[in-house]
Amino acid sequence: MWEIAKKDLLLFRKDKKALFLSFLLPIVLISLFAAIYGGVDGKAKSKPQQISICDQDNTSLSAEIISNLRNEPALEIELIDFEEGKKKVLSGKRTALLCFYSGFADSVNQGKIAPMELFFDDAKKMEIGLMQKALMSNIMRFVGEKGGKAHVKSFINQKYSDLPEEILDEINRDIDVEFSDEASTNSSFNSELTVTALSIQENIRWGLIQAVAGTLIMMLLFSMAGMGNSILQEKENGTLKRILFSTLSPYSFLFGKMLSAYLVALIQISVLLLFSYFVFGLNLFFNPFGLIIMVLSTAFAATAFGTFIATLGSTQKQVESIYTIVIILMSAIGGSMIPLFLMPDFLQKAAMVSINYWAIQGFYDVLGRDNSWMEFLIKPLVLFGFGLISSFFAAYFFHRRIYKEYK
Structure with a gap:
């Protein structure tokens, strides 16, 4: 009995993902929620x-x-x-x-x-x-x-x-x-x-908009990180080596992966929005042109960010650990998991560095707000900016960490 227990403990110690999920992730989440509810030093100030x-x-x-x-x-x-x-x-x-x-x-x-x-x-x-x-x-x-x-x-x-x-x-x-x-x-x-x-219209279901937008962004980020992780799966299977020794350029391979992930992201967002429309009655026609812009920009930002995260690790398990903690943190401070007004002032400011924040605010605009086009377009432009920056760093780290191994 003791030998079995010893063997399992040794295996558990070698499993970095299990160690991460058992100890580091809970510690990070406890710290985050303590900050949100003012439990770090008892002096956290709420935003007026x-x-x-x-x-x-x-x-x-x-x-x-x-x-x-x-x-x-x-x-x-x-x-x-x-x-x-x-x-x-x-x-x-x-x-x-x-x-x-x-x-x-x-x-x-x-x-x-x-x-x-x-x-x-x-x-x-x-x-x-x-x-x-x-x-x-x-x-x-x-x-x-x-x-x-x-x-x-x-x-x-x-x-x-x-x-x-x-x-x-x-x-x-x-x-x-x-x-x-x-x-x-x-x-x-x-x-x-x-x-x-x-309200600009009667019976706008703000709670439904928050639930749909917050959940959609968080799950999209997880999906795109998983799609990006397929680069390392190709590497571990030996497929990447054969592709890179062909006439295909490394960047064509990377952006081809991003294109397939982007198309999947568009389909995922569309399916979730249509589900919310037919099942819960979410009004998708309040600003249909603005909604199309938000779908395109959100999908691009999530796809590029997921690919960027995938280029940071050497193995699939490393990347899974990285994107789990990063996406949960982004979702928590960005408004997907907790309403922003409950957070202290410093976390509300920190939320602006997350994709979740800009996507949720953008969906609020196109599904119920009365903002001008200039005020609305800031959100998709920031998301496109996230996508471009993530794409640049994805290409950089792909060349530095993965492609160089085969040169």
Whole structure:
């Protein structure tokens, strides 16, 4: 029994892929998720939520509230025109627009319902839930206190109008002194912030878009890395040696491999999108021309990156270990596995170096956003850039690490 166990342990020690999957990969993932959830040093800062404010009231009260919101670390405030603010929310540039309508201060001082409204991006329902707490605690500190005082004073003055004016003044002063913030925030004014979701079309299924785009990119990267790994399979089988001694140039061989992988990537993306269309009702006709551009650019970036990863190793097992950890890391920080808004600020910035991030944002644009063509085209251009850079390094490492062995 002990001999069998000893033999298996020795085999396990020699299996680098098994060692990698058992120890290194879990360590990397634990470190990543600890960073995401703030468990590295307990000091990780979340990126402030970007909110636009339209102040149509232009009073000292609205200005005081806005000044107080600027000091809230969870919020990043921008003053803006109403229509421009709605456009930024619809395009995804801002999470929400808070509008103080004309008559806001007068209504608060009279103890009436304060005319204000929060417009938010329908694609960011989870984020707005986190933002509302910071907004409500600040706004209602003023609205509840001032509105509550005005409501009580109005009631006293009407109910006991026959009291001498000096006594009424003293009662009002006592109300100003004794009316606590705690009482005000528990007042009925807490529920008077109208919340409205903004979307370019009704019933856009943002959760489905996130699920399809995030999963599609991650699985495409794995597929393309596997296709690229076939270069090393050809090498280990001896096929590559025979091909390179023929009239075929080494780069023709490499880019021929990339072409076949690219065609497979196009088919894979198309099948997954059509499956989502027929089974889940994903709208593929919101921006069909933009969708075609995203399919082409995403397939190119994933194909070139997968080929590049394949040229980094000497054996298939080495490459499998490399692309497993690289793709999981890219998918985690790029938004395929975890929504970006849950990550601390430094990881949200790091996400921009991943293919996943640009592909997911691009699919958001063509499946539901109201971005201009100039704003949209940044995403596929970055993906084409990823593809070109990866292709260059794939050719470089193929020549240096693989082709030179046969010269």
